[in-house]
Structures are given as C-alpha cells and as structure tokens.
Amino acid sequence: MAEYIHVGKSVTKIDSLGLAAGMEKFTDDFPTEDTLHCAILYSPHAHADIMDLDTKAALEMEGVVDVLHFKNVSRVLHTTAGQGYPEPSPYDTVLFDRKVRFIGDRIALVAAESREIAVEALKKISVEYKVLEPLFDIEKAMNPSAPRIHGDEEHVEIPVAYRPEVNLAAEVEIAFGDLEEGFSEADFTEEHTYTMQAASHCAIEPHAALAFFDARGRLVIITTTQVPFHVRRIVSRVLDIPLHSIRVIKPRIGGGFGGKQEVILEPLVALVAWRNKRASRIVLSRREVFVSSRTRHAMRIRLKTGAREDGSITALEMDALMNAGAYGTHALTVLSNTGSKVLPLFNKIDHLTFTGKSVYTNLPIGGAYRGYGATQGYFAFNQQIDMIARRAGQDLLEYCKRWHIQEGETSDVFRALGEGKKGVSQTIKSCRLSECIDRGAAAIDWYEKRGKQLKSGNDRVKGMGLAIAMQGSGIPQVDMASASMKMNDDGSFNLLIGATDIGTGSDTILAQIAAEVLCIPMEKIIVLSSDTDTTPFDTGAYASSTTYISGSAVEKCARNIKARIITAASQILGLEEEDLSLDMEKVTAPKSGQQVTYEQIALSTLYSRDQLQIQAQASYVSQESPPPFIAQFAEVDVDEKTGRIYVVKFISAVDCGQPINPVLVEGQVEGAVVNGISYALWEDYIYNSSGKMLNPRFWDYKIYTALDLPEMKTIVVGSFEETHPFGAKSVAEIAINGPAPAIANAVYDAVGVRMFDTPFTPEKVWRKMRS
Amino acid sequence: MREIRWYYPENLKQLPDLLKREGVIPHGGGTGILRGSLNHIEGLIDLGNLQLRYVRYRNGKIEVGAGTTYADLIEHLSGTDPDHILVKALKAAASTPLRNRITVGGSAAFFPVWSDLMGPLLALDAEVTLTGEKGGSYSLSDYTKNGELRKMSLITSVQWKNKSWTSFYHRESRTKVDYPVFSISILLKVRKDTIEDIKIIIVGTARRFTQCLQIEESLKSLTLDQARIEGIGSKLDVQFTGRRNFSAEYLKHCVGIQLERGLKAILRS
Amino acid sequence: MEAVFRINGKEKTFSFDSDATLLAVLRDSGYTEIKEGCREGACGACVVLLDGLLINSCQVFAASAAGKEIITVRGLGDVHSPHPVQSAFVDSGAVQCGYCTPGMVLAAYSLLQKNPDPDDSEIKRALDGNLCRCTGYVKIVEAVRLAAGRMQGNG
Numbered sequence A: 001m002a003e004y005i006h007v008g009k010s011v012t013k014i015d016s017l018g019l020a021a022g023m024e025k026f027t028d029d030f031p032t033e034d035t036l037h038c039a040i041l042y043s044p045h046a047h048a049d050i051m052d053l054d055t056k057a058a059l060e061m062e063g064v065v066d067v068l069h070f071k072n073v074s075r076v077l078h079t080t081a082g083q084g085y086p087e088p089s090p091y092d093t094v095l096f097d098r099k100v101r102f103i104g105d106r107i108a109l110v111a112a113e114s115r116e117i118a119v120e121a122l123k124k125i126s127v128e129y130k131v132l133e134p135l136f137d138i139e140k141a142m143n144p145s146a147p148r149i150h151g152d153e154e155h156v157e158i159p160v161a162y163r164p165e166v167n168l169a170a171e172v173e174i175a176f177g178d179l180e181e182g183f184s185e186a187d188f189t190e191e192h193t194y195t196m197q198a199a200s201h202c203a204i205e206p207h208a209a210l211a212f213f214d215a216r217g218r219l220v221i222i223t224t225t226q227v228p229f230h231v232r233r234i235v236s237r238v239l240d241i242p243l244h245s246i247r248v249i250k251p252r253i254g255g256g257f258g259g260k261q262e263v264i265l266e267p268l269v270a271l272v273a274w275r276n277k278r279a280s281r282i283v284l285s286r287r288e289v290f291v292s293s294r295t296r297h298a299m300r301i302r303l304k305t306g307a308r309e310d311g312s313i314t315a316l317e318m319d320a321l322m323n324a325g326a327y328g329t330h331a332l333t334v335l336s337n338t339g340s341k342v343l344p345l346f347n348k349i350d351h352l353t354f355t356g357k358s359v360y361t362n363l364p365i366g367g368a369y370r371g372y373g374a375t376q377g378y379f380a381f382n383q384q385i386d387m388i389a390r391r392a393g394q395d396l397l398e399y400c401k402r403w404h405i406q407e408g409e410t411s412d413v414f415r416a417l418g419e420g421k422k423g424v425s426q427t428i429k430s431c432r433l434s435e436c437i438d439r440g441a442a443a444i445d446w447y448e449k450r451g452k453q454l455k456s457g458n459d460r461v462k463g464m465g466l467a468i469a470m471q472g473s474g475i476p477q478v479d480m481a482s483a484s485m486k487m488n489d490d491g492s493f494n495l496l497i498g499a500t501d502i503g504t505g506s507d508t509i510l511a512q513i514a515a516e517v518l519c520i521p522m523e524k525i526i527v528l529s530s531d532t533d534t535t536p537f538d539t540g541a542y543a544s545s546t547t548y549i550s551g552s553a554v555e556k557c558a559r560n561i562k563a564r565i566i567t568a569a570s571q572i573l574g575l576e577e578e579d580l581s582l583d584m585e586k587v588t589a590p591k592s593g594q595q596v597t598y599e600q601i602a603l604s605t606l607y608s609r610d611q612l613q614i615q616a617q618a619s620y621v622s623q624e625s626p627p628p629f630i631a632q633f634a635e636v637d638v639d640e641k642t643g644r645i646y647v648v649k650f651i652s653a654v655d656c657g658q659p660i661n662p663v664l665v666e667g668q669v670e671g672a673v674v675n676g677i678s679y680a681l682w683e684d685y686i687y688n689s690s691g692k693m694l695n696p697r698f699w700d701y702k703i704y705t706a707l708d709l710p711e712m713k714t715i716v717v718g719s720f721e722e723t724h725p726f727g728a729k730s731v732a733e734i735a736i737n738g739p740a741p742a743i744a745n746a747v748y749d750a751v752g753v754r755m756f757d758t759p760f761t762p763e764k765v766w767r768k769m770r771s
Numbered sequence B: 001m002r003e004i005r006w007y008y009p010e011n012l013k014q015l016p017d018l019l020k021r022e023g024v025i026p027h028g029g030g031t032g033i034l035r036g037s038l039n040h041i042e043g044l045i046d047l048g049n050l051q052l053r054y055v056r057y058r059n060g061k062i063e064v065g066a067g068t069t070y071a072d073l074i075e076h077l078s079g080t081d082p083d084h085i086l087v088k089a090l091k092a093a094a095s096t097p098l099r100n101r102i103t104v105g106g107s108a109a110f111f112p113v114w115s116d117l118m119g120p121l122l123a124l125d126a127e128v129t130l131t132g133e134k135g136g137s138y139s140l141s142d143y144t145k146n147g148e149l150r151k152m153s154l155i156t157s158v159q160w161k162n163k164s165w166t167s168f169y170h171r172e173s174r175t176k177v178d179y180p181v182f183s184i185s186i187l188l189k190v191r192k193d194t195i196e197d198i199k200i201i202i203v204g205t206a207r208r209f210t211q212c213l214q215i216e217e218s219l220k221s222l223t224l225d226q227a228r229i230e231g232i233g234s235k236l237d238v239q240f241t242g243r244r245n246f247s248a249e250y251l252k253h254c255v256g257i258q259l260e261r262g263l264k265a266i267l268r269s
Numbered sequence C: 001m002e003a004v005f006r007i008n009g010k011e012k013t014f015s016f017d018s019d020a021t022l023l024a025v026l027r028d029s030g031y032t033e034i035k036e037g038c039r040e041g042a043c044g045a046c047v048v049l050l051d052g053l054l055i056n057s058c059q060v061f062a063a064s065a066a067g068k069e070i071i072t073v074r075g076l077g078d079v080h081s082p083h084p085v086q087s088a089f090v091d092s093g094a095v096q097c098g099y100c101t102p103g104m105v106l107a108a109y110s111l112l113q114k115n116p117d118p119d120d121s122e123i124k125r126a127l128d129g130n131l132c133r134c135t136g137y138v139k140i141v142e143a144v145r146l147a148a149g150r151m152q153g154n155g
C-alpha cells in the first residue's frame, strides 16, 4: 500500500475549532432583517377531514401578517423525501391539505412579527373537523375494508407497486430458488417475529429554515438540510418559483442522521417570503421535531429459516411489514434495504424470498434514519443465526466466518433489489469480516465469558452476544457527486463541493483527499461546500455515500488539476511532462533536479505567460456500492430479579476499507453505537389510544448521556477497496445495526430469554423471565 | 408573552405583604415555575437577595437556607459527612447545571413525585421554618400534607437534628439522568449490634411517599443477626400507579427487591 | 423590563419581556454561540456560566439574572487564542457536528475550575446535563482528560 501524507491520518476537523469557540454558524444563528416568524398549527386528530377553517380572528391580531392553509396554497403533490429525481417515494404530500392524517399533521401556518405573536395567533384559528376512523395497526390498515388514508391522485413517478386503496405505500418482493424445496431439505426450522419501534433521530439541533431576498431579488434559503440540491429542486416545483431564482445554502448542521434528508420547512419559509417579499424564519421546538418531523420506521419482521444439522441454511423467508406512518416518504427504499443490505451477508442460501409491505397508518411519519431499514433487518437476522448456531451445536464465531460473503463472491440479492428498481450486480472486492470477528472476540474475551453465565453481586448474570452486518457505500448508478477546484496566487486551492457536511467531517475528509493528490499541506485547501449557487451538484449526505462517491469525484477533480499543473510546469521548465512529478508544493524533474513551486506556477499562469486560471471539475457516479462490514460484541449483565440490562462493554470491529481519517471513523462508530444501545434499551414513541405521542420531550424520551456509557472500543480493521482511489468504503451508518441484536443475543446467553421486540425495558425482560 | 411583576426584596420583613398579593409567588431556582404554565402568575418574588443561601449548625441542628441549591448542599455536606444520605441522593438528581439552580426551599414546596430531596429529608424528620401568614416551624411531613401552611407563606429554612446515621439511598430510573420513578431512603442507627432506630421512606408511591412504619417497627431492637430481610420486599404494603415504561405491578415488585437489597447492604455495613 | 448583565467581561444593558428566559434574551441579542436544543433543561446546549456556575439558560428567567456575570463559550477563547479546553476538544476529535460543543466545553471548564484532576467518573458526572448525539461521548471524555492534563502541565 502506498505511503500517504494525509490519507489515513487523523487530521483535525477543519471546522472544529470554530465550533468549539462558538464562532461557526448554524441556520438559526444567521441574522435576517425585518423578519416574519412562523408557527405551525398541527392536527389534534389522527384522521379527519377539514370541513372548514377560519383564520379571520388570527389575521386581525396585531402583528400577524399572513396565514397559510389549504384554501390559499396550491395543492401540489410531492414527496418530502430528499432523494434524486424522479424520487422512488410516492407523491402523497401537499403543503396544506383538506385532510389530516396524524396527530401532528400540519393544518396552517401563521407568519407574524414575532414568534410569540405567531404562536398566540394559532389559537385563534378555528377549524371544523369531520373525524374519521384512525388506523394505527398495520394489519388493520391493510384490511380491504379499512378506511383509506390517501386518495387516487397520489402516485409514484416511477413504475413501482403503489396501492393507496389498501393503504400500501410500497411493496417489495424477490424470490430465488424454491422455498418449499429448501425447507424440505432442512433438519430444523426457526420462525420468529421481531418488532422494532419508531425512534427519533434526536439531532441536538432542531430543524430550522430561513428565507430572505438578496439585493437582486433572488430567494436565499438557509436550512438545516442534508440535501441542499434536492431542496432547491423540490421548493421550485412545489411553489412554482423558477429554480434559477432560488439559492440554497447549507451552513453548519447540528446532526442529521437522516432526519434532515427531508424537505419539510423550506417550502414554507420560501412561500411566506415569496408572498410577502420579506424574510421569514422557522425553528421547530423539540416537541415538533419528535412529532412532526420524521422517525425511524417501526417494523415487524417475520423470519423463517430452515437449516441442516450442521447449521447450513437451506431456506430463508423474510417478510417485513413496515409502518410508514401518514406519508410514504422513503417507504419503498427503507423497506428494500431491509432485504438488500441484510440478505447478501449470508450469500449461500439457495432458496430465499423477501417480501415486504409499507403500510400507511395515522401515526407520525417514518423517514430515513441511519441504518435505513438494515437496522431492523439485522435485528431479526442476527438473533436467528445465534439460534441456528446454538441448535446446530456450532461455535457462533466459526459459524459466521464460514457462511458470510467473501471477497470474490456475489449475491443474487444485489442484482434483484435496488432503490425503486432492480439492483446492480457486484462482486465483493474487499471483506475482512472474519478478521473483524476474531479481533473483536479477542478484545472482549469472548471465549472466557460466552455461555458461562458468570455471576456478580446483586443477582447479576453475565451474557455475551455478537451481531454482524454490512451496509453499502452510496447508491450505485444513481448518486452523482461533483467537485471543482481552482488554483490561487500562492499555490493554494479552492475546493468547491456539493457534498454536505452535517457534522460527519466530510469537508475535512474531502480536503484530505484533494491535498493528498496534489501533495500540499491541508491548510492550502480552502473548502466551500453545499451552496447551490457556487458549488457543483451533489446528491447530498445520505446512503453512506460521501467518502466513497464524493471522495471519488474530488480525487478525479484533483487529478485533473494535477495534470494542468504539470502541463504548466513543463512549459515553464521546458521539460517533457513525463519527466515531471509532484513533490511537496512543487513540481520537480527528478532527473535534472530542476523544480518549480506551485506558487511560481500560479503566478506565472495568472500573470505572466500563456495566462489561464488553473482549474478543473469532475463528476462521479459509482457503478457499485461496496459494503463495509462490522462485527459488534456486547457484554451485558442482567439483573435476574428486576430484568434490568446493564451493557458493560461494547466492542465494534469494522472494515470500512482504508480509513481516510481514523479518528473520524471511530467517532462515527461510537456515535452510532451509543444511539443503537439507547434505542435498544429505552428510546420509544409512546402513544395514547388516539395516536398522540405522549413523550415528545428529552426528559421523557430517554437517550444516553455520558453517564450511561458502557466501556467502549472501536477496532478499525483496514482493508483496501479497489474501486475507490484510496481504498475507502463507508462507515457512517453500519455501526447502528449491531447493538440491538448483540444485546438481545447477550441477554439470551445470560438468562435464556429471547427478546423479540425493542426496547428491552427491565419490565419486558422481567416478564419474559417470569413466564 | 405575559407581563409578570418581579420583586426583589432585601429583607424578610417585606415578604408578608408581597405574599398577600394575588398571584404573587416566590421564585427559588425557577426550574419548577418554568416547567408549568405561567398563566396564573402575576408576580414573582426573587429570593436571591434575602441571604437564604447558607448551611449552618445551630442548637444541634443542621439548618439549610431555602435558597441553598442542591449543588451547594452536596458540596457542604461532602466536606463534613461524605456518606450523608443527602449527598448520595442529590448527587444523582436532575443534572449538573440544574443542581446549580434547584433550591431546597423550592423543592420542598413543590415536592414532585420524582423528588430526590424529600425522601431523605422526611427520613431525617426535618422541619421547615416559614415566614408570612403561617410563620413558624413545622414538621416537614405536616407541611407536605397541609395545604393551608403553604398559603401566603414561604419556606426560609429546612432543618434537622444533626445525628449521625448510616444511610442507603436508591433511585430507580430509566437511564441515569432521569426522574426517578421511585426512590428509597433508609437511615439506620445501630448500638452494640442492635438496631436502635431505622427509618424507611419510599417516594414515588401512589400517595407520593410512604413511610414503611411496619417494617421499621419489626426491625427495631433486633440484633443485626436476628434481622431477617428475606421476604420483606414481597410483603411490603405500598401502592403505585403505572408510569411510562413501568406498570404498577412491576414497580411494586421492583421496590420490594430494591428495599431488600438496601436493607441487606445497610445492615452489612 | 431592563437589566444590566456583565457578559464575557463587558457590561451591557438588555431589555426584555418579564417572562423571557435568559436563553431567548441572549440569543436575540446576538450571542448565538448559546444553542437551543430543547427549552426543557434536558440537553445542555444552552448552558452558560452565571456568576461562575453552570446553568441551563433556558431554565432561568432573564429577570432573575439581573446584575449578574455571564460567561459564554466565546468568553473562554476564540479561534485566535483558544482556551485549552477548546483546543483539547479539537485535538481529541470530540467535535462532530459541534452543536453540543459550546455547552460541553463550558461544562468541562466548570468542572476543571473546581476539580483540576478529575477521574473518568467525575468527568462523566460533570457532563450529565449535556446531550450529544454524534460522538457517543467517548472522545468528549477523552478531551476533558486531555484538557485537565494540559492545564495542570501549564501550572
């Protein structure tokens, strides 16, 4: 492997000092003049028609400037999913509808001189409802006699199954071989149903957006988004504002995790600004984020496997029922991922089916969430293989190592299942999962503790659990990223990228890649990202794509720059291009010893001879989506009398290809693991019988604090992915998949009960142990 | 937006008049006030200038000014008695920045079911001193039960006999930083291997708090060897109402287990 | 109403509604380094030092802070001369999205003022009022340890 100067080094994040000093700006930190503040009226009913709505009293209040609702806003069907065009999610949303579909659905928006006035004015809007029967249960919602949540106009822009008449937002089906034959070859079968609950991303920065006009009358939107280019496109379409009149800027973002891959607030502030020709602003409260932004999809998975005595799996049948909530944003693709990111992992199963349905209900809206359906799939899959290995009397670690997909192998699932269309077939070029398993096991002393039920004080019993997973790196043949660069007088470079740093450090990683190719110190790369006016296109921060796809675009762009520098140097030095190579900030001719610095090249090309701006651009679309791999180990103590689970230690060993920045890799894994553990143990949407969320507050929706941490360790198992210029794969999502199943497997190891539904509250574990 | 009048009295004599005004209430740390609706509040009396932030020792008692914060009290007691039950209890209450704000007076007046202060104080047989309409000293337990005492009066201090106890405190919560669903406070005094005195208070029960008198009585004057803890938990007579993530049945089971563990731990030490 | 605060060393007069929180007043006056994550005292993004004590500014009426001294994260240092706690966060990789960071830095600073040599459990306890969804806290705890070491080394 090559010696790198920046790649593989834990360069500090370029924005971190400004953030630590409180100087970097987030959306709501930007001042705007003469601003209208917006507040939203939400539905108190889970399912109702709006018969009438009266805003007179609100409009009469001093300080109220505008009220938006279904009567004065045109009804343009769209999806809020920030996906590429045409989106695979159904067009089932309008800004304001005559119908409300969950408690928290929006009804009207007040724009006023202050936020307080806007909030007061909401109380003055009177709405007349005809309450309809609400649907919360996915089975009931699919019943042909159930009321319909969506109408006939709703549709998907691409040819996929969409049946709103039976409340189906999406369906998926793939099959290989012959299940019946497969099960008949089996010596034993396991069939279980697993459920996972909805969850909030809990980015500490709530969603916010502001819109204002620049001096040329163009509309500028600053917003908490993972997808600035999709925001521009969708806002333009929904509001019928010419795209060229809109500029979207993504400032610092306080965490996304998928929650900000949604175009929710931008059309609203844009519309208020456009109608009133004034700046407008909205910041959601935490309660609004919980109820009215997006959640992880609750899912129920039935998994049936047939296996021979030696544990080899002869047939697998997975059926996923996903609760889409009131709108179908990401309903198809999250569901597909439950199969497509999970099933290729054990690629030697001849008889296999995956079926799934995404069901509309009158509950908060599901959406993209780190893990994106794979989390739910792996919860089922990993418990099932733990059971099979146990029944077959196999050592779990050896079992996993024997059956997981290997380098040079493929899976039919890759080809069969894509994002709203067929997938892309691919062969695995890098996989160090077996090494991940070995190193993780050694770090946690697996064999000393697994199956031993070691006891400690206060009735605690120890258990050990493993979960393995893969994910993807971007969406192949769909996601496009681009970059452009130009050279400055002193030999520094501006790097302009559409890629969206939402706290992940992508600005830094992409600068590392550019600095590596150009052989310059980090500070000579000046990064500007995610501004639709100045940076080139990028699909955005989702699908674990930035390092792999945007990184490849940046590498290509930097190589183009390098070629131009060499050309210029060859003219200056009067030498052949082949005789020149890059050294730190200069071009040298190793044979003659001649050299010219970047600064000299820049000055010469800008001011003296054959003048031109050294600049380049590049775009990149990937042909494949190489999966990263992970093995995650949980050591838990279970209180035999109260059922409380104490996660004592958690180890993740990850193969993400060449880590571009190891500390950032660890940070991604640690963040995902802690989120995964608190989701497995506590996080939950608790509803009353009317479908109202009862705990939309941090004090009542428990996420982990520093005090709750287990001992944690991340092992970065390097590999080299040959389809990436520096051998990198993704790492942002994968680590959230393991905590729930690893803990569940550890609980079984400790006390012999199987936890089929998250969260594993002490009471649930206690009830299981009692029965 | 609500127009609230703020008062910043500088001595206690100004209080009775202020407290008589309609809708005017004391402001300790403000953490409880901000949580609720401000609709009925006309005025707030800031207690910050009244020199109520102190811990002092008088007549064999520890006296804590109403304006003392949780953090103040922890810091003070840790210096003299790091094993004090209030140190154990308050250390885990709320969060570091909130402990810098929450006052003893405000918390005793507010007494939420998740209070980490009240169990220990009730076990210590604390008293409150009031100023205003109902000026004087009252047992804390009476104060919690008698709504009349709260009218037009405020707490200036909380005090209890400065005796040394062995203590145990347990708070049951979801994650570590959370309101406790219940807490158990146990104080024990042993003389020559004999249980001389024991207090057990459970906060968070259906009646807000419960003193386990029967268990206390059954253990008093036994020697440490005689005390049988096994089974005490399942016989415990307390009622809970179901809470988020915890049914009443589970809470009752769980409090029994934790009580037995607490008693075993405290008798062992 | 009107009140004077001494903020980051400068006396300033603020006018605000009588029911306004300190958080709202300071953010509206341009102190945007103080973040808002919940307005319920649960996330710690809004913490400042009030007369030297770490508090949630969303849980404090501005009126009750009249005349007091306030320090925000910008009062500790800036990009030109960062405070050792700020540098330690940068060097440890403890800053991801950075939204929790101003609060975390202040919580760490406040701890180290009182306890220059904390152990891990004391560090975690001191951060119990600050939520971070990005880092999993591991590197934040490391940062506080690093800051403690550096600050002691520097005398």
Ligand SMILES: Cc1cc2nc3c(=O)[nH]c(=O)nc-3n(C[C@H](O)[C@H](O)[C@H](O)COP(=O)(O)OP(=O)(O)OC[C@H]3O[C@@H](n4cnc5c(N)ncnc54)[C@H](O)[C@@H]3O)c2cc1C
Binding pocket: A699, B025, B026, B027, B028, B029, B030, B031, B032, B033, B034, B035, B047, B066, B067, B092, B093, B094, B095, B098, B101, B102, B103, B104, B105, B106, B107, B108, B109, B110, B111, B112, B114, B115, B116, B117, B153, B154, B155, B156, B178, B179, B180, C040, C041, C042, C059
């Ligand atoms: C997010 C959060 C989490 C919390 N978690 C916990 C926890 O885990 N454990 C715990 O013990 N507490 C906890 N608390 C604290 C508790 O909920 C109350 O907020 C607190 O006890 C109130 O104290 P205060 O000084 O802020 O009172 P204030 O808010 O100032 O006052 C509360 C009430 O008491 C009255 N009052 C104030 N001072 C006096 C006085 N001297 N005499 C008479 N009446 C007075 C007020 O008029 C008001 O009605 C938490 C609070 C918050 C916001």
Ligand code: FES
Binding pocket: C035, C036, C037, C038, C039, C040, C041, C042, C043, C044, C045, C046, C047, C056, C057, C058, C059
């Ligand atoms: S905004 Fe104050 S604690 Fe969250």
Ligand code: FES
Binding pocket: A204, A254, A255, A503, C094, C095, C096, C097, C098, C099, C100, C101, C131, C132, C133, C134, C135
């Ligand atoms: S770094 Fe994003 S919340 Fe802490």
